[in-house]
Amino acid sequence: MPESTTSEARDDPTSSGRVRVGIVMGSDSDWPTMQAAGQALEEFGIAYEADVVSAHRMPDAMLAWGHGAHARGLEVVIAGAGGAAHLPGMLAAVTPLPVIGVPVPLKHLDGLDSLLSIVQMPAGVPVATVSVGGARNAGLLAVRILAAGDPDLTAKVLAFQDDLRAAAQAKGEVVRR
């Protein structure tokens, strides 16, 4: 995990500077998967912080992070973990913020264990689970959540969707040629 992304906001010149999203993961070994969430946020100029807060190896620190997230001004949490992936659910239990869970695939079970650990939450404690390894979509979902109250950000999301559509259509034209 790059030093610059640990425990501090990324220095992104396109962002407003206010850290709005917290990306947390169970281990620094999750960062190669989770960094795609940060990249998506950067594309929309959203400042974020990234931390390791293991649910099992540092439970007190994990709960303190979750309890403090809203008060510190965060608006969305993206939490990734692999195996017995309890981090997203435990954070959702202690914060009022929306939590997006990213199942990180490990070498055994292809991430199915991570997926089931994150997605099967009890009623009343929601975690919005993306696909196994789907950290980019987690970042994009965080952007959409923030865009709900932000017309400028909504315009960026619409432009992004236009670009996606144009790219898909261009590929279709290559196939039909």
Ligand code: RP5
């Ligand atoms: C989980 O254990 C972490 O989220 C990570 O995916 C997995 C393995 O962690 P390391 O042993 O690589 O630190 O809690």
